[in-house]
Amino acid sequence: MRGGPVAVIDCGTNTTRLLITDGGASDALRRAEITRLGAGVGSSGRLDGAAMERTWDCLRSFRRAIDAHRPTAVAVVATSAVRSASNSSEFLDRAESILGTAPQILSGREEAELSFKGAVSDLAPGRGDVPWLVVDIGGGSTELSLGETECREAVSLDIGSVRLTEMFIAHDPPLPEELASCLSVIGLHLHDALLSVPALADPCRMVGVAGTVTTVAAVEMGLLTYDRDLIHHFDLRDDAVEDVFRTLATDSLADRVHHPGLHPDRAEVIVGGLCILAKIMRFFEFGDCIVSERDLLDGVALGLLDAPRR
Numbered sequence: 001m002r003g004g005p006v007a008v009i010d011c012g013t014n015t016t017r018l019l020i021t022d023g024g025a026s027d028a029l030r031r032a033e034i035t036r037l038g039a040g041v042g043s044s045g046r047l048d049g050a051a052m053e054r055t056w057d058c059l060r061s062f063r064r065a066i067d068a069h070r071p072t073a074v075a076v077v078a079t080s081a082v083r084s085a086s087n088s089s090e091f092l093d094r095a096e097s098i099l100g101t102a103p104q105i106l107s108g109r110e111e112a113e114l115s116f117k118g119a120v121s122d123l124a125p126g127r128g129d130v131p132w133l134v135v136d137i138g139g140g141s142t143e144l145s146l147g148e149t150e151c152r153e154a155v156s157l158d159i160g161s162v163r164l165t166e167m168f169i170a171h172d173p174p175l176p177e178e179l180a181s182c183l184s185v186i187g188l189h190l191h192d193a194l195l196s197v198p199a200l201a202d203p204c205r206m207v208g209v210a211g212t213v214t215t216v217a218a219v220e221m222g223l224l225t226y227d228r229d230l231i232h233h234f235d236l237r238d239d240a241v242e243d244v245f246r247t248l249a250t251d252s253l254a255d256r257v258h259h260p261g262l263h264p265d266r267a268e269v270i271v272g273g274l275c276i277l278a279k280i281m282r283f284f285e286f287g288d289c290i291v292s293e294r295d296l297l298d299g300v301a302l303g304l305l306d307a308p309r310r
Contacts, residue, residue, distance in 0.1 A: 007074045008297050014211065015139070118297065120149065182272065187283065
């Protein structure tokens with residue numbers, strides 16, 4: 001294992017994130033900014049110029065933080081929005097010039113495996129010795145990964161909080177038929193996932209990662225100030241998910257932003273994300289979900305920490 005800290009940046013569809021860690025109990029730095037890099041990609045097939053500028057500005061800030069911590073290794077990954085955009089090379093070239101490190105576009109399978117690695121890194125085996133099903137709800141895609149200590153099955157679905165919001169939710173608050181369309185499309189994707197990975201139907205324990213799940217946990221707890229330690233490994237019950245879903249989906253955006261635990265920048269897309277979370281829990285009949293603050297970033301960092309020194 002490396003003797004110093006490593007840095008990982010995730011250029012996601014909705015959020016750009018930074019982790020600097022040495023693998024110890026507490027991280028040196030964890031930051032996240034909602035830059036909405038994937039805004040409009042679902043309809044245009046291209047990264048928007050203003051969205052790229054927002055993300056590049058964020059990366060400049062992250063570069064300063066990285067330089068201050070002098071990590072032994074740096075990795076930059078990009079996910080759904082970048083892998084589906086026709087002009088991704090424009091974004092990647094500028095990102096590399098800012099960071100001095102070439103970003104790697106992760107496939108859906110790679111994203112799922114790394115999310116699994118991070119999420120289960122500090123979890124004991126699942127309840128009743130059943131496998132973990134790690135659910136990573138992103139802005140552009142949702143990854144399902146199944147296994148015990150190692151991921152053995154994975155599938156990536158082209159549904160995410162930003163993608164569904166842009167495709168189906170045009171009114172404020174959403175119309176019932178808009179929510180029904182979201183839930184129906186998610187159900188079709190889950191049926192396809194079962195066809196490709198039949199093991200998903202076997203008994204397993206759900207672990208939820210990423211912004212939708214952690215936000216729902218924060219709203220359920222009514223956190224006035226986000227507290228990662230309280231959210232990590234919180235047991236989020238299915239009835240609590242349904243209650244938060246009903247509340248936020250019937251609020252206007254102007255009212256929604258005032259809910260404790262909900263970051264105002266996430267309020268516009270949280271209902272789309274909640275559609276995914278609620279439908280997955282209904283579809284697989286999960287009574288609860290373990291919320292994990294460890295995810296893709298941690299999976300990439302663990303790989304760097306375990307790599308031999310040159």
